[in-house]
Amino acid sequence: MTPTLARPDLSHIDAWVFDLDDTLYPSEQGVMALVQARINAFMVDAVGLPADEAKGLQRQFLNEHGTTLAGLMANYSIDPEKFLHDVHDVPLDSLEPNPRLADVIARLPGRKYVLTNGARFHAARVIERIGLTGLFDGVHAIEDMDLTPKPAPSTYRRFLEKFAIDPTRAIFFDDTPKNLTPARSLGMTTVLTDTPEHLAERGLVAGEGIDATAPDLLDFLTPYALKDAA
Template identity: 50%
Template sequence: MHPEFSHIDDWVFDLDNCLYPASSGLFTLIDARMNAYIRRLLNVNETEAHRVQKSHFYQHGTTLAGLMAEHGVDPHDFLNDVHDIPLDKIDADERLAEGLGRLPGRKFIFTNGDEPYARRVLGRLGIEEQFEAVHCILANDLQPKPRLHGYELLLERFEIDPGRAVLFEDMVKNLKPAKALGMTTIWVDNGSEQAHQAYDPAIVDFRIENVGDWLHQMLDGEL
C-alpha cells in the first residue's frame, strides 16, 4: 500500500457518480423523475420544473431539501418516487470489487440518497457485500451533504476517527466538511454536474478519475 494511506482504518465513499462514472447517465434518469415529480406537485411545465429543481439543488444542497423547506414535501414519498428507475445503464464492476476487497479496514457508503436505492446500485455493481453499512440522507436527519451535521453523525454512529479515515466524493463542496473534521479527502473528478463548484485545492488531498483504477494503483504502491 502507498505509505500515505497506511494509517487509514475507515474508507468512506459517496455513491452516485462516484462509484460509477457520471457518463453512464444514471443520474439523468433520476433528474427526469424529479422533474416529473415537481410538475405534478406544482402544476407547472417542464421548463419551470427544471428551474425549480436546480434552484433548490444549488441553494439547499439537494432538490429534496428545497422541496421540504419550501413546499412541505414528504421525503419518503419523494425518495421512493425519484429512485424508481431501471439500473441497466450500469454493470458489475469487477475491477472496483477487487480493489475494494483488497482494502484493509472498514468501508462505508455516505450518500444523499436513501438506503434502499443505494443497495440496489451496489448490488448492480456487484459490491454490496463489501460495505459495513450505508449512511443515507435519512440517517442524516434529512440534512444533506455538505451540511456538517451528517458528517458528525457518520463519525459518531460508527466510531470513526476522522484522522484515520478517507472520504471519496465527486462533488468538491462535499469534501470541505470532511477536511475540516480531519479526514483525508479524495475528489473523484469524472464529469459530475457542478463537480468543480467551490473548488479549493486546500480541501482536496487527491484528485482521481476512476475509483477502481486508483485503488489498485494505491494498493500496489504505484501512485
C-alpha cells in the same frame, strides 16, 4: 487549481468512505440522468410550474439546500417518502458489474462505508448491481441523516459518531466538490472523483477542500489494495 496527487500517502487510513452515485460507478453509465428526469417530473407536479421554471427552481434548491428534497421540504408540503421512492425507482440496466473494483475494495486495509444522499433502497440496488454487496461495514443514506443531506456539517459528524470513525484516519471520495469541504474541515482526507471537463458540464468548479483527484476510482485505489495484499 485542483490538486492532482496521484499517489498520496494513505498509510494512516483505516476507514474508506465512498459516495454512491457517479463515484462507485462512472457517470457515463447514466443512472443519475434517469434520476434527474424523475426529479424534474416530481418538481413540476409539486410546485405547479412549467418544466423550465421548475427545473430552475430545482437547481436553486440543490445549491441552497444540498438536495432537491431538502428544498421542497423547506418550501412546500410534500411526502418525503414518496419523493425518495419516485425519483430513485429507475432501471439500473445501464450499470455494469465491476468485479475488479469489488476485489480492490475488498482488499483495502480497514473498514469501508458508503455515505450517500440517496435513498436506502437505491443504495442497496446499486451496490448489488455493480457487485459490491457485502463489502461495506455500513451504508449511511438520506434516511439515516434525518433527511439533512451532505454537505451539512452535522451529517458528517453524525456519520463519524455512528461508526466510531476517527476523521483523521478516514478518506472520503465524492464527485461533488462542495461535499468534500466539510469532510476535510473535520480532518478527513478528501478525493474528488470527477474530471474537470465533467465538472464544467455540471457548472461546478473544484474549489478548496480537495486533497487529491481520482477520475478513475479503480486506478486510484489499486496500488493501496495491492500493497496491503502483498
